[in-house]
Amino acid sequence: MTAEAELDAQRLVYVFENGEFPDEVVTTTDLAVRGNQLAYELQRIGIVTGDRVGVMMRNHPEFVYTYVATAKLGTPAVPIDPRARGDKLAYFITFAECSVLLVADYILADDAVADTIRRTGVRTYVLSTPEGRAAGIDPTGWALLNEVFDGPEAPTVREHVTDPTTPSFLGFTSGTTGQPKAIEFTHDRMLLYRRLPVFFGLEEDDVLYTGLSMSHGNAVIVNMMPPLWRAVGHSVFSRRFTRTRLWEICAEYGCTVWSNLGGIATALYSQPPSQLDRNNPVRLVVSAGMPRELWQPFEDRFGVQVCEWYGALEGGFAYNPVGVGPLGSFGKPPADLLQMEVRDSDDQQCAPGEVGELVVRPVSGPAQLTYYKNPEASANKVRDGWLRTGDMVYRDADGWLFFGHRKEEGGMRKLGEFISASYIQRVLAEHPDVLDVYIFGVPARSEAPGETDVVAAVVPAGGAAIDVADLFGLAELKLERSHIPDFIWIVDELPRTVSEKVQSRVLVESFDESDESVFSRLGSKVQG
Incomplete structure (x- = not known):
């Protein structure tokens, strides 16, 4: 980030929208200086390469500064769902063996959560937030993260990452079949992610929007990274996602692209007609989960185009560019990067139209996957060089892929x-x-x-x-x-x-x- 700041010190990278509270703006200089300040503080308290840094907050600039700092130090970030409570929260912190936790004040306002964090023994820094101060939340007794960023500019911390195959961050799975597993995302995955703006059809003057949490890979890959690479103008993040305000926010902030995930599109389509349905600057929806039957009506009603894509946390990527593949398809993999097949229960390739499990591997060689502290699960996920995604899909006669259901959920x-x-x-x-x-x-x-x-x-x-x-x-x-x-x-x-x-x-x-x-x-x- 230092090089980016030297190239254009005041280039706008992010705007954090926070409802009734003032926006928080992040420039290249902010990223370089504040990311370095946090790296210096973590180094000062004894955090070394390989240690893990937990971060538990909604969408704040400090979340991005954490990613910058951990990338410098080679200390994998561990994003934790800010809604986590009780035994699940304790599991996230202790299983990942977090050496330090960065947490927002409104999370510690819940005494039970604060007690859980204390019982883990993890060293904790608390971010005092505008909304927390307005609510009268007093973080006395905790180390304040704000003091790290409000202090003088710190000496430059050198880059500690020498091996691109080492983990950049740990991403927890949803845990639908047991305790969540932690996937080790390596630094070299960025080689794929840097190409996503081209695959999606993003343009240099686009303004991206999401209210999805930065603790999830979608917000990081689709919205956080492209502005860093100058692939788009900048990104707008909402502190928390509100379906009823999406079009209003896009209109106010000039957003031209937003990210669909889960049931967002269905919820938006369910809203009563509004003058903002078409009176907004959005041209493109980068979607991972647009229902097939909703796709065309959604485009027609809101005057947008949909680029559908598929990405698995463990690995795998496919995309359906605007106007290229059939409606409902999540696309095909980049032919120079990945191979995808649809296999039946006997591990044989399925015929077109036949539902089977999606398997994937790089063109360059066998698939690689590491679940943190879980070699057995890692070995079960990758067999014969192919990653088993657990997603049940089918191909049409032209090779376009369509999602069916998760393997463990079965089909209706x-x-x-x-x-x-x-x-x-x-x-x-x-x-x-x-x-x-x-x-x-x-x-x-x-x-x-x-x-x-x-x-x-x-x-x-x-x-x-x-x-x-x-x-x-x-x-x-x-x-x-x-x-x-x-x-x-x-x-x-x-x-x-x-x-x-x-x-x-x-x-x-x-x-x-x-x-x-x-x-x-x-x-x-x-x-x-």
């Missing part, structure tokens, strides 16, 4: 037919009283092998009292028989990961058809 099948959850979501999202909706399957009451009953978890818009019979009527009018939900479950919100992915496992485990918030297809409450 009803009346012998594979169910398109995105199609159901689109139809129900068009109801004016629906704010958000997610479709998942539960074991069929018929107990037929492999069959599921379809559940629509629906979040009412603005506290509206949804006419469930009307919602079922809409489904019956617009959906084929196999796709009509068996249950509609009225919920206050959908459980989501930090990457805005709906946690289907949580919904499945919480679903109780005898609950008064669950309605059967006939519109009457299911009785226990």
Whole structure:
């Protein structure tokens, strides 16, 4: 970052939008100076190459300064979901063996969280934030991170990374099948990430936007890195993601590109029509998960184009450039970088249209993956040089790839037919009283092998009292028989990961058809 600062000292790199509080602006000089200040402080307290630095906060400039500092020192960053609590939080800190933790004051305002952090014994620095001060949060008793950045410019810390195959940061998986695993992201992955702006069709004057958390790889790869490489103008980050303000923020800050992930597109499409639907500067949505049936209606309504892509934390990348591949496809891998195949349960290549597991390897040689302190899981994930992604997909006759479902989640099948959850979501999202909706399957009451009953978890818009019979009527009018939900479950919100992915496992485990918030297809409450 020192070289970037010398080239253009005041080049704007990031704007951090924070609702009612003033924006925080980051320039190349800020990155160089403050990243170095933090590196110097970490070095002063004895942090050495290979130690791990935890960071637990929403989207703040200090999050980026942490990445700059750890890159200098060769100390892998460990981004932790700011919503983590209890045993899971303790696990993140202790399993990663964090030598130090950087945390925001509003997180420690929860006494239980503060107690958990204290019990781990990790050395902790607290960031006093504008929102924390406004709420009267007093970080007395903790070392203040602010004092590190407010102090004098520190002596220059030299670069400690000499081996590009060493870890840059640890990324925790979602832990759908057990305790989350920590993937070691190496420095040389940047060779692929530097090409993503070209693959996505980003332009030098683009302004990127996201409200996704910097503790997730999507925000780092798609929004944090391109401005550093001068591939775009700058990026705008919201402190926290708010669907209802996305178009407003893009209009106010001149954002031309934003990142779709999880159920964001469905939630936006569910919003009532607004003058901002087309009266905004956005030209492109870089999407990882645009429902096929929503794709064209979404582009038409909002006047944008969609570049769909696929990326697995463990490795693998494919993309579908605007106007090139078929709607619904997440694309093909870059032919000079990666190979992808679709394999059946016997590890044989699947025919076009046949669902199988996506496997991937570099063109240059066998796939490499390291789960931190878990060699057995690493070995199981890579076999015969191919990385097993756990994603069930299929190819069309021209080689375009389409997502089916996660291997551990299975697919929804009803009346012998594979169910398109995105199609159901689109139809129900068009109801004016629906704010958000997610479709998942539960074991069929018929107990037929492999069959599921379809559940629509629906979040009412603005506290509206949804006419469930009307919602079922809409489904019956617009959906084929196999796709009509068996249950509609009225919920206050959908459980989501930090990457805005709906946690289907949580919904499945919480679903109780005898609950008064669950309605059967006939519109009457299911009785226990």
